[in-house]
Amino acid sequence: MIEIERKFLVHSEAFKNEAFKQTRICQGYLNSNKERAVRIRIKGNLGFITVKGPSSSSGLSRFEWEREIAQDEALALLKLCEETVIDKIRYEVQVGEHIFEVDEFFGDNQGLIVAEVELKSEIETYIKPDWVAKEVTGDVKYYNSQLSKNPFKLWK
Template sequence: MIEIERKFLVKSDAFKHEAHKQTRIVQGYLNSNKNRAVRVRIKGETGFLTIKGTSSASGLSRFEWEKEISKHEAEALLNLCEPGIIDKIRYEVKVKNHTFEIDEFFGENEGLIIAEVELTSENESFVKPLWLANEVTGDSKYYNSQISKNPFKNW
């Protein structure tokens, strides 16, 4: 239940031509406290309830628990969320042995594109595609829970 990932900004839309899957995601936060976040998400036609803990000192890993729920349940829970619902399309791109998830944000976060790659250890190596830009791993400004409170348009 420990999630290890690195996060990067994206400098071009070249990833769209490499994507093997794309899914619309709408999500909100029932709790966006820095020590724990409780998220409700609709990904395609499926709902999820997720709890995330505090990040490690490196920002690379943190506790994550996720449970699939019905889309109907997720829609009802979204009505209880804090202000700042996130709307994005997630693209999945396979690069060698890893899959990058690239989120293109809309609404108040239009123009922000973030790529994440999940790893099995904090020091695992991976191939960096040319469309990756600066690493923002551990920078809480780029956490979805923070983007919902302080959208990209305000930066």
């Protein structure tokens, strides 16, 4: 139930040619507090509820609990969520032994593309693809829960 991941900004769309899967995701937050975020997500035709705890001091790991729920329940819960709902396409790209999940955002976060790689430990090595740029692991402004409060369009 501990999630360990690194997060990067993406500087080119080359990942799209390497992706083996893409899925539309719509998600909102019943609670976007950084200490305990509660997310509702529709990923393709599936619904999910997720609870995330605070990040470690390195920003690499945090508690995460997720369960699948019926899509109609997820749709009903999205109506109760905080103001901005996140709309994105997630691309999955195999890089070496790891899968990078690349999120291309739309709506109020249009123009932002972020890649994440999940690891088994904080010191696990991985291959960094050419299309990733600056690492933003632990930078809370890139958490989806924060993007729902302070969207990318307001940063410039």
